[in-house]
Amino acid sequence: MQGRAEPRPAPATSGALLALVPLRVEARAVGRGASGLRVERTGAGPARAAAAAARMASLPGKAMVVAGVAGALVNDLHPGDLVVADRVVDDHGQLVTDLPSATLLASALRRAGLQARTGTIASTDSLVRGRPARDALAALGAAAVDMESAAILRHPWERPVAVVRAIADTPGRDLISLSTVSGGIAALRALRAAAPVLVAWAAATEPRRVLMAGPRSFCAGVSRAIETVERAIGRYGAPVYVRRQIVHNSHVVTELEGRGAVFVQELEEVPDGATVVFSAHGVAPSVRADAAARRITVVDATCPLVAKVHTEIRRFNERGYEVVLVGHAGHDEVEGSMGEAPAMHLVSTPEQVDALETVDGARVAYVTQTTLSPDETSSVVEALRRRYPTLIGPHAGDICYATHNRQDAVRAVAADTDLVLVVGSSNSSNAARLVEAARSAGAAAELVDDPEALDLAWLTGVGNIGLTAAASTPESVVARVVDALRGLGPVKVSERTVHTENVSFSLPPEVR
């Protein structure tokens, strides 16, 4: 916790960021860490901080940060760790303010190699010492305690604000002096190292327009697969095993794990007699045969549009055709489809078509992965037609409606934005194709699993952002990205819908 007030103002530098810090030693640490910020001392304690806030509210700076040291309230914080406040509460746990850009700032600090996390900061009227007093604040949900943030943030700041505190002391060890005790020194070092990131955060603040692509997020196959796992847990009881990620999204997987799903790579990890759900991407017939042999109860969440591709492969094979699958090696859907017929080939580029070794060039058929880009796929199919003039394929194409619609929608927003953010996990084929589609439409585009993955450098100077999400991404994660952007300044959200979807699939019979 802080020591005595330091009434003399610290030397200030001008810049985009106004940093308010209580003590001279803290001001020195922050001010020496970076240029481009103006550091002002408020003095320690709420009364001095409130008076300083009133004096300093008109100072220049497009963003304001309250920085300094703090006391930890929880055992997993250590001296030198940084807490970026997502909420500031008073002594009684009453909310003073939410700080929506905390996620972005904390992840930027971690990328800079610092130990940083978001958390609630309790801002008290008097010095907090001893374990019982800290435990009482921890019981309010606070991670750290200071004495100035609430007083400063009660003032109406007409700009984005943040609170970053470096831990100087811990529940078991009160701090005596900031500059001589190891905890204080670690905290001051962390503040100094954080300063360039605070400047980068301030540089990324500005009013923004966010244009949402419609449709985005869950398709009918993903909704069905997730509901299948939820219902299977309800019907058969936890644990319910799921072979592979039910859909390629880390947040969906974590959420279902919390409800009792156990995700496995292979069937051999599933105990005999247990219940297993097959993922939306489908499985090879050999996996079904293994499950039957081991009396494993199967609930098949394979998307009906993937199952349609499997049926096409089997029919082509029955008619004596060698089947070429256009898709990406290693993808779960491709693995499942490749098991449907004995003589199958996999290609993903026109060059790979030239290297194909087929038995009878007059009897070749093709199918495709459901989540490819139509442009990329048509160049491969054209190469196949050139090499195999009698090539046959699916009547209506295999790229699914959801993939087509989301790619059309992202192209429509990319045309009017400087940067497109695609919310999705790195193993989602659908998400990767959306990034490619946005880039091919002329926009910069980045894939983010969640707001923690946003890089402040992408956002600096960018006022028009397009936003979409892969078919496997929950809309709640998209909402979190918008919230995080709101922490960087006012955000005006609009939506451009290019297709309306009303597709739904019935659930597997086992969970209806």
Ligand code: SF4
């Ligand atoms: S992206 Fe297409 S194929 Fe994949 S689950 Fe959704 S609807 Fe089915």
